[in-house]
Amino acid sequence: MTETQNQRRPVSDAARARLRDAQKAEAQALRLVGAAEKVRARAQRTLEKAERSLAEAQAGLVRVSGADRAALLLDEPVGVLRTRLRQVGASSPRPE
Template structure:
C-alpha cells in the first residue's frame, strides 16, 4: 500500500474534514472577490457621476468658484472639464 494515502479511518476522516474546510474557505474567498468586483463597479459609476456633476458646476460657475465651493483642486477640475469637452473659454 502506498504511503500517499491515509491508512486508517480516523486519518481519512481528518483528511476529508481538512479538504472540506479548504473547499469552504476557497468558496468564501471567491464570494468575497465577487463582492469586491461589484463594489468596484459601483464605485466607478459613482466616480463618473461625480465627475459629470463637477464638470456641470464648472460649466455654470467656472473653475475658481467651483474650486472654492467643493474643495477640488483647480488643476483636477480643468482636466476633468477638458476631458468632458469643455472649451478653455468655458473654464473661467
C-alpha cells in the same frame, strides 16, 4: 501498489477522515473567497458609477461657474479639478 504510493495514503480510517474533513474545509474556504470576490467586484462597479456621477456633476458646475469658481466652491485646487475632469472627459464616450 508501490511503496511510494502506499506512503501517500493515510493508513488509518481516522487519518482518512481527517483528510476528508480538511478537504471539505478547504473547498468551503475557496467558495467563501469566490463569493467575497463577487461582492468586491459589485462594490467596485458601484463606486465607479458614483465617481462618474460626481465627475459629471463637477463638470456641470465648471460649465456654469468656470473652473476657478468651481474649485473655490468645492474647496479643491483648480489643477486637481481640471485634471479629474480631463481624466473623466477622456474616458467618457463623445456624442456624435
